[in-house]
Amino acid sequence: MSTVETTRETIEAVCLAALEKHGATVDNARAVAQAIARAEAGGNRVCGLYYLPIFCRHLTIGKVDGKAVPDMAPRGATVTVDARCGFAHPAIAAGTPALVDAARRAGIGAMAVRNSYNCLALAHHVLPLAENGLIGLCLSNAPASVAPPGATRALFGTNPLAFAVPSAEAPPIVVDQSMSAVTKTEMILRRNRGEAIPTGWAQDRHGRPTTDAATGLEGSLLPAGGRKGANIALLVEILAAALTGSVLSTEASPFGNDEGGPPCVGQFLIAIDPGHFSAGHFPEAIGRLAAAHEAAGARLPGRSGRSQPVRVDAALWETAVRLSASNDAADPQVS
Numbered sequence: 266m267s268t269v270e271t272t273r274e275t276i277e278a279v280c281l282a283a284l285e286k287h288g289a290t291v292d293n294a295r296a297v298a299q300a301i302a303r304a305e306a307g308g309n310r311v312c313g314l315y316y317l318p319i320f321c322r323h324l325t326i327g328k329v330d331g332k333a334v335p336d337m338a339p340r341g342a343t344v345t346v347d348a349r350c351g352f353a354h355p356a357i358a359a360g361t362p363a364l365v366d367a368a369r370r371a372g373i374g375a376m377a378v379r380n381s382y383n384c385l386a387l388a389h390h391v392l393p394l395a396e397n398g399l400i401g402l403c404l405s406n407a408p409a410s411v412a413p414p415g416a417t418r419a420l421f422g423t424n425p426l427a428f429a430v431p432s433a434e435a436p437p438i439v440v441d442q443s444m445s446a447v448t449k450t451e452m453i454l455r456r457n458r459g460e461a462i463p464t465g466w467a468q469d470r471h472g473r474p475t476t477d478a479a480t481g482l483e484g485s486l487l488p489a490g491g492r493k494g495a496n497i498a499l500l501v502e503i504l505a506a507a508l509t510g511s512v513l514s515t516e517a518s519p520f521g522n523d524e525g526g527p528p529c530v531g532q533f534l535i536a537i538d539p540g541h542f543s544a545g546h547f548p549e550a551i552g553r554l555a556a557a558h559e560a561a562g563a564r565l566p567g568r569s570g571r572s573q574p575v576r577v578d579a580a581l582w583e584t585a586v587r588l589s590a591s592n593d594a595a596d597p598q599v600s
Contacts, residue, residue, distance in 0.1 A: 287322075288332070314578065334351075335360070345379070381528075391534070416472070439567025444501060
């Protein structure tokens, strides 16, 4: 793969310009551009520039409303946000200050986001909570692509979850993962390169294991951890879709092509203030946890760090720069 060198700030500026060119307001575009840039800077290519042409295309055809103004309503220790068929990022950002306040007042707060869109890497949404000294948890459902054990068709999405935990003297602990054995984007990249996939990633349309990425995309992905992963994906579906009043994964239109209208998926976030529960012991306990990992030769997730500059796929970068200068949307890359 040919790469080019750039910076996180440049990625954000190019994405901001591209999204504005294709119909997003500056506030909505900025929230999404920041998330794409953070993903690329962190080496998370499946949630980065890969999606910019798709987002621009969906802005052009109305699959996502780039001018939507989220409707945020706090009540007690809870917050609800209607994304109004717009981007997830400005909707979640709109409710985050109220969520932080709720957690600080009550010890725990929860936020439901409905009628939303692809929220990319969930770590982007929980890091602000950790930066405010809170434990943050975020879950999202997605268009159906994963079949639980025994099923011959997809019943839920990759249904990711992420959490971030504050640390007094070190970066937050951050975990961000889907409940599928692999992301759908990685499957598409493997298909496009003609590379085989490991057994256990996907099955064909008849429920038989496959090592062919194209066949797996025609069939369904498999959950991480078999039945255990499927059970967690089910919980994500219940909290992110049913509880928020969003559509189920089986009802959501695809994130990656023009089929259907807005996907209208949902996200659910929980913020916890450790000070309400730990009698002051939480920071020291996290320090001991980190020390134990280091002594065992392990590193807590989220603490590896990446230095600038950032290297990105050259073809994707060329497309991003072109989109930032033109309102001719690229064809979607995902099916």
